[in-house]
Amino acid sequence: HRGFETITYMLEGRMRHEDHMGNVGLLESGGVQWMTAARGVIHSEMPQQQEGTMRGFQLWLNLPSHAKLGDPDYRDFAPAEIPQLALPGGVQAKVIAGVFKAGDIEQHGIVQRPDTEPLLFDLQLSAESAVSPQVPDGHRLLLYVYEGTLRVGEQAASKGQLVQMSQVGELNLSSERGARLMLLAGRPLGEPIVQYGPFVMNSREEIEQALRDFRDGTLA
DSSP states (O other): OBSEEEEEEEEESEEEEEETTSOEEEEOTTOEEEEEOTTOOOEEEEEEOBTTBOEEEEEEEEOOGGGTTSOOEEEEEOGGGSOEEEETTTEEEEEEESEEEETTEEEEOSBOOTTTOOEEEEEEEOTTEEEOOOOOTTOEEEEEEEEEEEEETTEEEETTOEEEEOSSSOOOEEESSOEEEEEEEEOOOOOOOEEETTEEESSHHHHHHHHHHHHHTOOO
């Protein structure tokens, strides 16, 4: 990889990681791996089922041009390290990145990143519950429902649907029968994006350089 970050969040199952820097990790159910590829990481991921199941998410988060060739980094977070909130009305929140704010409640996640200022929350709503997380105006906001049925304002979203929201305004989430969803938000960089395989850069020339570096053994 070069030029971006990967965030792996396991719901069920395990993921074993090894890379050229000597990092070896086993991501457990409920854990998070945050890898900043920057100028280059060569790694392997080996999925391992747990009791016959494996489920989770891997997200790609772009890096700004000034950080794309910076130093790579890798961090594993155990489930117990991730802040969890039990909110009034039967809402639970796992705060992975950014700051969760709702009413008078404020909780920092395990990761804070500059430039993109991402928010990454795993939210669980019980039947007849509601929550209004605050998202900074101008952030690009996505909601992915992976269990149950969600209401976003007056609109409904069901399991397997990805909802793209306006970049301004209040966010009101509720559920009649319960729902689980990922809230993903970040500040747009406003830079060109050129992606090829495991490389995300700003120009075709930078992609070609990444390919040459990988072939020459100098990517990482």
